[in-house]
Amino acid sequence: MAQPKKKTSKSRRNMRRSHDHVAVPNVIYCECGEPTLSHRACAVCGSYKGRKVTPDADAQ
Template sequence: MAQPKKKTSKSRKNMRRSHDHVETPNVVYCECGEPILPHRACSSCGTYKGRQVITSEDA
């Protein structure tokens, strides 16, 4: 199996990994005021795009 000729420096290793970070999630606010992730139904009131999609006993 092939082996590297020279050691990869910490700087070069970290530059290669600069795009591997976890981005912060985008947060939007429901009509009820709860912060939720976009394109998901609100867990507290059960609405999505202004209409009720989850009944009150499920939420």
């Protein structure tokens, strides 16, 4: 099997790995003040884009 002729420098190795990071989720704050992921209903109050989309747990 072929072997590298020279040692890969730390700089070149890290530049190659620059795109391997885990993306940070885009967190927004709901009207109730809780942090939620964008384009998803709030898990606490159940609202999305200013309107109620999920029923309350205490309403049953």
